[in-house]
Amino acid sequence: MVTMIFSRTDDTPGIHGHTRDCTGAKGSSTLNKLGEGDIVVLDAPDISRALAQKLIDTRVAAVVNTAAFSTGNVPNFGPQMLLDAGIVLVENADADLPAKMKNGKKGRLDEGKVYYGDRVVGRGEILDEETAQSRFLDAREALVDHMEALAGNTAEFVSTEAPLLVDGLGVPDVDVDMDDRKVLVVSPDPELEDKLKALRYFIREYDPVLIGVDEAVDVMFRHGYRPAVIIGDPELVTSENLRSGASVVLPADPDGHAVGLERIQDLGVGAMTFPAATGNSTDLALLLADYHGASMVVNLGPSVDLDRVFDTGEAEGTPSAMLSRLKVGSRFVDSSAVAELYRVSRSGGGWIWAVLGVIVAVAVIILIAGLSGSEGFVDNLIDSWNNIALKFQDLFS
Structure with missing residues (x-):
């Protein structure tokens, strides 16, 4: 008897493979499960060389990016490696492509369109080698120009704010004791609530001085944290929280003009101004904590890394951000690093072993007490307990 196996080959054009959604919170775990011939969907602007190599090693067939492989900000080599x-x-x-995908389902990519059967679930623009090479060269030239402008802006900022950076000239004397204490600066951030939650054990253990910046102040109050200092535009903070008793500091121009001063006066809230060449409230909060002797300054907010330095959209604000953090120096810590120290293992089994240890210890004590005597088990246990009680009575009488 001959068993016949019938198969049907899909002759539709394009690349056929399993679709893999590597965007969002679960993206990193999906990246570890990629296989040969997969159609991968990413949200990775300026895709890095490291990520490109990982995709190459897994031998995927195609990569669909909801962002641009090269934005022009940095000369990244990842796209050329993939091509x-x-x-x-x-x-x-399309930004909604990940929401329309079914992870692991067979799909098709043809002429920039992603298909499930005959249905188009998303589309984009095909990137060719010539375009990728041209973008790389243009970005390299633009980066050099940007860094030259950044160097000029930094020199100008230093010449203007040297007294502030060196001796703290202009830093207000707030009535908050920060000397040799840990300070937590909380700034607006897309992940602010999650980051606050990750720091709850640190806050509970060390009770740091809390400085709220701009609209992050209201978020802090919603989570039960009362900042000792509020710094920023008062228009971004509710009247109730401005009246909470915190020291209010308004960023001001070098000539002393401060945005929001009229509202503060109408509320009857006392406030101090912080005149500086930068209006970035987070930078001023870091300088405030440094000047008042903080032993450690934890920054909860957007980080300043090489990507931001390279970002052409940050040419003017970056000198202030870099120099304020350099001023704090070795005492500056990003909140993500502190949260990592307090991260609880996902297994969550540590407390179980602790409870079991206590139970075993109690059981051993009961056995020893019950078996140490000539009477029955219960009588021996009662006699042992009475002897312990009498000794404690004699000790404290």
Whole structure:
């Protein structure tokens, strides 16, 4: 008897493979499960060389990016690596594509369109080698120009604010004791609530001085944290929280003009101004904590890293951000690093072993007490307990 196996080959054009959603919170775990021939969907502007190599190693067939593989801010080599490996690239795909995908389902990519059967679930623009190479060269030239402008802006900021950076000239004398204490500066951040939650054990253990910046102040109050200092535009903070008793500091221009001063006066709230060449409230909060002797300054807010330094949109604000953090120096810590120290293992089994240890210890004590005597188990246990009680009575009488 001959068993016949019938198969049908899909002759529709394009790349056929399992679709993999590597965007969002679960993106990193999906990246570890990629297989040969997969169609990968990412949200990775200026895709890095490291990520490109990981995709190459897993031998995926295509990468669909909801962002641009190269934005022009940095000369990233990732797109060229992927194209050299024969991987098809599609960029600027529909932002809602991940929501329409079914992870692991067989799909098709053809002419920049992602299909399930005959249904188009998303589309983007095909990136070719010539365009990728041209963007790389243009970004390299733009980066040099940007860094030259950044150096000029930094020199200008230093010349203007040297008294502030060196001797703290202009820093207000707030009535809050920060000397040799830990200070937590909380600034507006897209992940502010999650970051606050991750720091709850640190806050509980060390009771740091809390400085709230701009609209982050209201979020702090909603989570039960009362800042000792509020710094920023008072228009971004509710009247109730401005009247909470915190020291209010308003960023001011070098000539002394402060945005929001009229509202503060109408509320009858006392406030101090902080004149500086920068209006970035977070930078001023860091300088405030440094001047008043903080032993450690934890910054909860957007970080300043090389990507931000390279970002052409931050050319004017970056000198203030860099120099304020350099001023704090070795005492400056990003909140993500502190949260990592307090991160509880996902297994959550540590407390179980602790409870079991206590139970075993109690059981051993009961056995020893019950078996140490000539009477029955219960009588021996009662006699042992009475002897312990009498000794404690004699000790404290």
